[in-house]
Amino acid sequence: MKHHDVIIIGAGAAGLMCAATAGYRGRDVLVLDNAKQAGRKILISGGGRCNFTNQKVEPHQFICGNPHFVKSALARYRSSDFIELVERHGIEYHERDHGQLFCNDSAKDIVTMLMTECEWAGVKIKLRTEILSVNKTDNGFLLTTSNGELSCQSLVVATGGLSMPKLGATPYGYKLAEQFGLTVLPTSAGLVPFTWHADQKVRFEALSGIAVPATITAQDGTQFSEALLFTHRGLSGPAVLQISNYWQAGEAISINLLPGENALEKIELALKNHPKQSLRNTLSHWLPKRLVEALFEETQLDKALNQLGHGEREQLAASLNNWSIIMNGTEGYRTAEVTLGGVDTNELSSKTMEAKNVPGLYFIGEVMDVSGWLGGFNFQWAWSSGVAAGQAV
Ligand code: FDA
Numbered sequence: 001m002k003h004h005d006v007i008i009i010g011a012g013a014a015g016l017m018c019a020a021t022a023g024y025r026g027r028d029v030l031v032l033d034n035a036k037q038a039g040r041k042i043l044i045s046g047g048g049r050c051n052f053t054n055q056k057v058e059p060h061q062f063i064c065g066n067p068h069f070v071k072s073a074l075a076r077y078r079s080s081d082f083i084e085l086v087e088r089h090g091i092e093y094h095e096r097d098h099g100q101l102f103c104n105d106s107a108k109d110i111v112t113m114l115m116t117e118c119e120w121a122g123v124k125i126k127l128r129t130e131i132l133s134v135n136k137t138d139n140g141f142l143l144t145t146s147n148g149e150l151s152c153q154s155l156v157v158a159t160g161g162l163s164m165p166k167l168g169a170t171p172y173g174y175k176l177a178e179q180f181g182l183t184v185l186p187t188s189a190g191l192v193p194f195t196w197h198a199d200q201k202v203r204f205e206a207l208s209g210i211a212v213p214a215t216i217t218a219q220d221g222t223q224f225s226e227a228l229l230f231t232h233r234g235l236s237g238p239a240v241l242q243i244s245n246y247w248q249a250g251e252a253i254s255i256n257l258l259p260g261e262n263a264l265e266k267i268e269l270a271l272k273n274h275p276k277q278s279l280r281n282t283l284s285h286w287l288p289k290r291l292v293e294a295l296f297e298e299t300q301l302d303k304a305l306n307q308l309g310h311g312e313r314e315q316l317a318a319s320l321n322n323w324s325i326i327m328n329g330t331e332g333y334r335t336a337e338v339t340l341g342g343v344d345t346n347e348l349s350s351k352t353m354e355a356k357n358v359p360g361l362y363f364i365g366e367v368m369d370v371s372g373w374l375g376g377f378n379f380q381w382a383w384s385s386g387v388a389a390g391q392a393v
Pocket of ligand 1: 009010011012013014015032033034035038039040041042044045046047050051052053129130131158159160161163164167168169170171172173336337338364365366367375376377378379380382
């Protein structure tokens with residue numbers, strides 16, 4: 001049986017980062033993955049250009065049962081550290097809105113960089129390997145795999161979340177955590193589009209493709225101002241994906257279709273300047289006409305502004321600044337970018353990611369109960385937690 005200092009299950013973002021870090025420390029590292037290719041999620045991320053980190057990463061941009069948990073790892077391996085690594089490998093990148101950094105050419109560059117780092121650090125990677133069982137021994141772990149038995153001193157679980165099952169996502173990491181007595185907090189799809197109820201679909205389906213700037217607020221008060229996109233199935237776009245992380249089934253979301261503007265003041269001004277203008281024409285200067293027609297009744301839209309009573313104008317303004325809507329649900333793991341919930345961080349060391357009650361067992365990346373905002377934060381968590389464990393194993 002072959003023995004390794006460290007075995008990492010999962011050749012994704014966190015696993016590869018952890019492997020290279022441990023390898024450079026002189027540890028004998030083996031990475032196992034059941035897929036036929038390493039870093040598959042990286043390859044499709046950011047529309048093929050991988051939004052690999054963000055210029056400004058702060059703990060409040062992560063959702064975790066224990067909000068302080070992420071601080072240590074994020075402070076010790078910062079986005080500037082990853083940017084430096086990207087630059088050392090000569091990868092060209094650019095910044096988009098909100099500090100998001102993307103490869104100029106292809107997400108492949110990031111996978112190649114991580115594989116090169118692993119090679120330089122002497123890491124071995126074995127793909128197409130099923131893990132059949134894991135058991136604790138006196139001085140480490142015994143793994144039975146489809147390629148035989150292996151043993152190790154430290155075992156790192158980097159199997160990611162449940163999103164995109166067609167890319168090989170499995171609940172294996174959660175099962176391992178439970179096997180070793182760790183709590184797994186309930187999981188759900190995050191950074192995911194919302195779906196319409198049947199009646200909403202009839203009313204709004206034709207708006208598919210329309211995008212508008214919006215501010216969306218969840219019931220806990222969390223707010224995002226970005227683009228809102230109407231789709232055949234429901235609502236999407238960055239503002240919606242972001243708010244989905246803070247949404248519970250059955251809750252209303254509030255959509256401000258005129259972000260930064262007071263709709264009532266705008267309506268009163270329009271009334272003063274163009275009293276005979278129809279409501280339809282007035283609103284169509286501010287929002288796409290098809291959206292206006294889906295939101296309001298024909299009879300109301302045909303009225304001139306001076307035919308609207310004060311109460312009616314107030315109601316209209318509220319619909320524009322605070323459109324409260326209860327969505328049916330989300331598209332689920334099929335299209336979600338991340339998984340909310342996961343291995344309870346209260347049972348892990350925030351410095352090393354080691355299980356407090358199982359010496360030698362580590363959890364990193366998305367399998368943990370840590371999910372970031374849209375914008376490169378989930379990869380930054382993979383890098384930071386991977387390095388934290390890589391320095392400890
Ligand atoms: P990751 O999922 O990367 O790796 C897990 C690995 O474990 C995989 O290689 C898998 O094959 C392996 N594995 C799973 N089960 C196994 C088993 N039973 N046995 C052996 N191996 C197993 N984030 C971001 O910051 N910027 C972005 O641009 C994007 N874009 C994006 C697009 C899309 C479409 C998705 C789905 C997700 C993103 N993300 C993102 C999120 C990001 O991809 C994700 O958070 C990280 O990849 C998580 O890294 P991990 O290493 O934890 O898991």
